[in-house]
Amino acid sequence: MRRQDDLEDRAGWLIWLQGLLADRGYDVTSARSGDKTRFALDAGLAPATVTRILGGKAPDLEVQVTLSRFLGVSLDELLVRTGKAEETDFHHSMNESGHTAVSSETRLTPEELAVAAGFPREDREWFATMVRRLRKQADENGSAAGGAAAEG
Incomplete structure (x- = not known):
């Protein structure tokens, strides 16, 4: 039983x-x-x-x-x-570092990144919009720094 x-x-x-x-x-x-x-x-x-x-x-x-x-x-x-x-x-605590590992070389969408970062469901759309704005701004300025930072 x-x-x-x-x-x-x-x-x-x-x-x-x-x-x-x-x-x-x-x-x-x-x-x-x-x-x-x-x-x-x-x-x-x-x-x-x-x-x-x-x-x-x-x-x-x-x-x-x-x-x-x-x-x-x-x-x-x-x-x-x-x-x-x-x-x-296990030798480490799963919550020890507070970091999320990405195990593939596939580029995450802003929505996937929001989930991986632990954003509440109601904030994910906002987060994805902000990432897209940062990427667009970086593209317009000819700089990769903003886009790289936005990608995580």
């Missing part, structure tokens, strides 16, 4: 995952949206695997590595959130 705190941890993990996916345009809570299948295809996962994950089963290590890469979150954070590891299992 599952302990109550196990059920709460599982619910917390799913809420966190659903939030990340919603931020990326996937509505995995609706059975009719088709976003579960789209998410599975985009992430390189089998639809049955996504169904199991969204049903509450913590993914195995290989799937967590895939999710980590797709979601842009560290593997240690994913392992902790799914209950497969504890934060003390």
Whole structure:
């Protein structure tokens, strides 16, 4: 029989995952949206695997590595959130530096940058507008400094 705190941890993990996916345009809570299948295809996962994950089963290590890469979150954070590891299992605290790492060479959109920086949902549009203005101003002035600073 599952302990109550196990059920709460599982619910917390799913809420966190659903939030990340919603931020990326996937509505995995609706059975009719088709976003579960789209998410599975985009992430390189089998639809049955996504169904199991969204049903509450913590993914195995290989799937967590895939999710980590797709979601842009560290593997240690994913392992902790799914209950497969504890934060003390790692040499550093996930909140130690306060910095977000970018693991790909793909240029982030202003909206993605706002999410990565932890801006509240209601402030992200404002932030994206300001980044675009800084980029435009830098282009007009012939300077790359403003645009580089705006990109993070």
